[in-house]
Amino acid sequence: MTRPTPKEIKAMADVAGVPVDAEVATRMANSIGPAFEGFAAIAGTLPFDLEPATFLLVQAAEVAK
Template structure:
């Protein structure tokens, strides 16, 4: 998990069809950076499910029982 750059932010926005100035992409990258830095120490150690779409299935299964 690395800190996003303005180029990466711009590419994601472009892929989503959202026009984004370089200045705005830089501001977004700077505002997200500290969060990525905070989680760097535990990156890769959290037990996330590999397929998030199964979460709804598992929750529905528990409710149905």
Template sequence: MTKPTPQNVSAMAEAAGVPVDKDTATRIASSIGPALEGFAPIAGTLPFDLEPASYVVVQHLTVAR
């Protein structure tokens, strides 16, 4: 997704247990849209090893050495 619609925002907020009204969903969609569009060229290209859960493993390996 490169630019969320208010409907997308409403659905995600509802799934997270924090429902929002239509005006709030519209404001969120219009404010986060440009940031998501900025990442569109690299979307899906980041390797999985950059996933945050591996941070703890890497830190333990560094300390162990």
């Protein structure tokens, strides 16, 4: 988990359909950067079941049972 750069944020926003200019991307990077630095010490150590991206997959599997 690394601190995102303004270039990465702009690319992600463009893909998401919410284009932002370079100044806004820079402000976003500066705003969320400290959160990434704060979690750097535990990055990759959380149990997989706490990963939010898998929520829908787990929810669907429980419904299918």
